[in-house]
Amino acid sequence: MEVTVWSLVPPVLALVMVILTRRVLLSLGMGIVVGALMLHQFNPMQALTNIYGIVMGIIFDYGEVEPLTIVGITQAVFQNGFALNTWEFFIILFLLLLGMMAALVTRSGGSRAFGEWAMKHVKTRMGAQVLTVFLGILIFIDDYFNSLTVGNVSRPLTDRHRISRAKLAYLVDSTAAPMCVIAPISSWGAYIITIIAGILATHGVTEYEALQAFLIMIPMNVYAWIAIGLVLAVAWFNLNIGSMRTHEERALKTGELVDPTAGPIPGAQDEITANEKGTVGDLIWPIVGLVAATVFFMVMTGVQATEGALTILAVFENTDVAASLVYGGIVGLLIALLLNMRNPSGGTSLTKALLLGIQSMLPAIYILFFAWTIISIIDDLGTGQYLASIVDGTISPVFLPLLLFLIAGFAAFSTGTSWGTFSLLLPIAGEMAAVIDITMMLPMLAAVLAGAIFGDHCSPISDTTILSSTGAGSHHIDHVMTQLPYALIAAAISLLAYFVLGLTGSVWLCTATAALLLIISIVILRKMSQGVAKG
Incomplete structure (x- = not known):
């Protein structure tokens, strides 16, 4: 079918309904x-046949x-046995393994x-939040791994300090993708560098290799840096x-870490009795x-799949992330099982x-299935292609x-996939730069x-947003709505910084503008946040 503005209807309808009804699956x-x-x-x-085909394709x-x-x-x-x-099967299997663990x-x-130990050693709410952020920064290998692991590890600590689950989900989500996208040694870095290599080869750019180009681009990735800087400030200065303020005030005053009117957290493990x-x-x-x-x-599967020169970048470019997560999940589950058998x-x-x-x-898993299905529908409608077509060569x-x-x-x-956006828009951006101004490519x-x-x-x-909610034990829509204002602030700063970058061509002025605007934003946010009790 022809790619038109109507291709935006399904994703926009779903997003508006999520906000209005707060019922994600519906x-x-x-x-x-x-x-x-x-x-x-x-x-x-x-239409029914198409949906059936997509769902079956997710599994088989x-x-x-x-x-x-x-x-x-x-x-x-x-017939195919x-x-x-x-990929999808292993992600689901990893979720199940992590849930059991x-x-x-x-x-x-x-x-x-761990909660009792943490209360003795991490004595403030600020300390608990900063520790969570640093864990997110350290675990940069993969965003799925980051979102689920950091949320599960930090939850006993943040619960003891009466930090709302929505706040925990924000702390986790804002260090997952932003760290992965600026780390060359990660599943994201390898994927992006591979795309960049193709773009450079297509347009005959030889002054730098793909890895060098990625490293040069790191300080230009303004939103990632601002998101990380902002989440650190949010943790440090509370x-x-x-709506984040509402969640935090309720958690402090009543000890209710989630909105009681929204019902119990889907999948909560409150029924399990802990060994004293x-x-x-x-x-x-x-x-x-x-x-x-x-x-x-990840290293082993990358080594096995790498042909030719064996380098760190080549290993992470060829690693099987989904399978590695499953193998890691099995090891973690077996250790947890042994510890349970040791202490009946x-x-x-x-x-x-x-x-x-x-x-x-x-x-x-239900939300992921629905998300994967609508992403496939959106791809067939050409939503991403339509958005890409908006950019043409007549713009300054x-x-x-x-x-x-x-x-x-x-x-x-609209599409729910950053990797899909990379694969669609990076080549278009490279083509535009080659035609208009090759120095603007990076x-x-x-x-x-x-x-x-x-x-x-x-x-x-x-999927990263969904898994951050899951890892933190937060209602998904609460996480989306509480994170949105912070994401918009980081985006506004990024827009102004990119205008400076386009106007001057100076990376230094771009980053200096972003840093100055971030400091100003933090000062304003501190004034807006007055009245919330501090730990």
């Missing part, structure tokens, strides 16, 4: 149905089916013991604005095993704890970084990266 479902109907000229049977790799029918898709799944679509850590008393003899090691060792094993298998609990049975761990991740080079930041932001916001590519992270932070259908 909203995403509506966007899916409307999008499928638009793809098939409002033929309900064909069944190849091409012509003509597309429910019977044909089902037969193809059988129920071959699994490994977290349940066993709770049962063993590790979470309780800057609470908008548990130690901090019951939490630390499964996490250490998870982290160490995941990194080990008189409370919740081992089997029940494992089942509750699985149940705790089901809400996140001064405004190109700023405009690309906005386009990438809205594309990632600033324009950096603006695309930054805009994609901004859109990812704002989108309720972003």
